[in-house]
Amino acid sequence: MKLKSIYICQNCGYNSPRWAGKCPECNSWNSFEEEVVDSGKLSNTRGRNEGVGNSRKSKSKTDLLLRNAEITNLKEIDADVFPRTDTKISELDRVLGGGLVKGSVLLIGGDPGIGKSTLMLQIAGNIKNKKFLYVSGEESAQQIKMRADRLNSNIDNFLVLNEVNIEIIATVVENENPDILIVDSIQTIYDPLLESAAGTVSQLRDCTSSLIKIAKSKGIIVFVVGHITKEGMIAGPKVLEHMVDVVLQFEGERTHSYRILRGIKNRFGSTNEIGIFEMSDKGLKEVLNPSEIFLSQRNYGASGCVISCSIEGTRPILIEVQGLVTSSNFSVPQRTSTGFDYKRLNLLIAVLEKKLGLFLNKSDIFINIAGGVKIDEPAIDLAIAMSIYSSFKDIPVDSESVVLGEIGLSGEIRTISSIEKRIYEAEKLGFKKIIIPKGNLKNIDNKSFKIKILGADSVKSVIDIIF
Numbered sequence: 177m178k179l180k181s182i183y184i185c186q187n188c189g190y191n192s193p194r195w196a197g198k199c200p201e202c203n204s205w206n207s208f209e210e211e212v213v214d215s216g217k218l219s220n221t222r223g224r225n226e227g228v229g230n231s232r233k234s235k236s237k238t239d240l241l242l243r244n245a246e247i248t249n250l251k252e253i254d255a256d257v258f259p260r261t262d263t264k265i266s267e268l269d270r271v272l273g274g275g276l277v278k279g280s281v282l283l284i285g286g287d288p289g290i291g292k293s294t295l296m297l298q299i300a301g302n303i304k305n306k307k308f309l310y311v312s313g314e315e316s317a318q319q320i321k322m323r324a325d326r327l328n329s330n331i332d333n334f335l336v337l338n339e340v341n342i343e344i345i346a347t348v349v350e351n352e353n354p355d356i357l358i359v360d361s362i363q364t365i366y367d368p369l370l371e372s373a374a375g376t377v378s379q380l381r382d383c384t385s386s387l388i389k390i391a392k393s394k395g396i397i398v399f400v401v402g403h404i405t406k407e408g409m410i411a412g413p414k415v416l417e418h419m420v421d422v423v424l425q426f427e428g429e430r431t432h433s434y435r436i437l438r439g440i441k442n443r444f445g446s447t448n449e450i451g452i453f454e455m456s457d458k459g460l461k462e463v464l465n466p467s468e469i470f471l472s473q474r475n476y477g478a479s480g481c482v483i484s485c486s487i488e489g490t491r492p493i494l495i496e497v498q499g500l501v502t503s504s505n506f507s508v509p510q511r512t513s514t515g516f517d518y519k520r521l522n523l524l525i526a527v528l529e530k531k532l533g534l535f536l537n538k539s540d541i542f543i544n545i546a547g548g549v550k551i552d553e554p555a556i557d558l559a560i561a562m563s564i565y566s567s568f569k570d571i572p573v574d575s576e577s578v579v580l581g582e583i584g585l586s587g588e589i590r591t592i593s594s595i596e597k598r599i600y601e602a603e604k605l606g607f608k609k610i611i612i613p614k615g616n617l618k619n620i621d622n623k624s625f626k627i628k629i630l631g632a633d634s635v636k637s638v639i640d641i642i643f
């Protein structure tokens with residue numbers, strides 16, 4: 177074994193023989209860490225790639241390679257050999273595309289303390305007749321037991337292994353043969369054959385690929401828990417995303433009790449679904465009617481508050497946009513956005529200045545999506561713009577109205593997707609009026625709705641309708 181020192185970007189895995197301040201691949205700063213690798217392995221890989229298609233390859237070698245190659249005709253494969261296991265947490269099952277697939281590897285990422293271990297224990301409490309092996313590199317069995325008791329988890333066949341050595345873990349899995357393996361967290365696990373410390377990219381990759389091998393060869397469902405730090409450094413499981421079958425991300429503001437589980441990658445289902453949970457001392461509770469929850473603390477008649485509807489996955493969710501425009505004490509006014517893209521906010525402010533003649537460059541502007549949700553679709557542009565207008569003029573928006581539409585650079589209102597779903601949701605929650613892009617009007621059946629539907633084609637025309 178020939179050891180060699182190289183520098184690996186801890187964010188994306190790019191490697192270089194020299195240290196660099198900025199990664200040329202993912203542009204992150206200060207992400208290179210020195211790691212010791214077996215240079216023999218590196219050159220072997222290179223040699224193998226060059227050898228492909230080499231006409232001088234001997235016949236016996238070709239025969240040997242072919243004997244090792246596993247070729248299967250798809251026609252002969254029965255897709256039913258991968259049955260799904262329901263987690264009985266409907267918010268999670270929807271994100272997964274309908275239960276856990278046998279032999280799949282799932283990566284659960286999220287900020288520290290967001291509730292990853294809690295979710296794992298709740299899954300274990302819900303799935304009966306399956307054997308769980310929980311590998312914990314962070315918490316003792318007592319701590320896990322305390323959490324299970326707090327969550328009232330009805331766990332029966334649940335083994336806890338306090339171990340961080342992947343070789344021992346693999347041997348225990350071989351011996352115990354669990355149905356579901358949970359590794360909490362991957363950053364603590366290490367392979368003694370590698371020189372680098374636990375949590376580095378080489379270790380993360382190596383240990384994850386061992387876990388993938390275990391999952392695929394034995395048909396075990398493997399949950400891999402990973403931390404993400406604010407900078408996406410060291411702990412960042414970004415490099416693992418392409419290796420595993422499913423990547424779920426837990427999001428949420430620490431100060432809010434709502435948690436959003438987002439599918440980032442899914443080899444067995446759609447990735448634009450989200451699951452909404454509420455964190456309490458009894459664990460994560462599913463939020464089945466998110467619109468009602470997000471609107472529950474509305475302040476009727478306050479200026480700057482506008483209701484809009486966002487589509488998260490396949491579900492429409494009503495949200496409250498809150499805007500506050502105040503005169504600024506600084507030469508460069510502040511713009512703050514929580515839950516909405518900051519750059520897009522600046523764009524909308526520019527449109528308001530140009531098209532409505534609002535004089536906003538002496539005003540601080542604060543935008544907040546109530547409830548700690550993050551919305552990244554342009555359909556709420558119009559609500560953001562109206563919230564700024566409402567707060568600037570200090571006149572409230574009609575509280576019975578919902579506002580929808582994407583705003584173009586010339587102040588035009590552009591059409592949005594899934595319009596009927598959004599109108600239906602607004603009607604269901606008792607709103608009387610909905611403003612939608614004019615271009616969407618022709619796609620809807622007006623008679624099937626009781627709510628008053630109004631089309632708008634420019635920012636200017638909306639003002640006459642909702643104030």
Ligand SMILES: Nc1ncnc2c1ncn2[C@@H]1O[C@H](COP(=O)(O)OP(=O)(O)OP(=O)(O)O)[C@@H](O)[C@H]1O
Pocket residue numbers: 286287288289290291292293294295314326403455456457458
């Ligand atoms: N009584 C309680 N005791 C402990 N935690 C509680 C309690 N009530 C609510 N919680 C929530 O549980 C969270 C901890 O959840 P959990 O340990 O599952 O998170 P995690 O993502 O696994 O964290 P870590 O990154 O530390 O492993 C706390 O941040 C808190 O929000």
Ligand SMILES: [Mg+2]
Pocket residue numbers: 292293294360
């Ligand atoms: Mg944890």
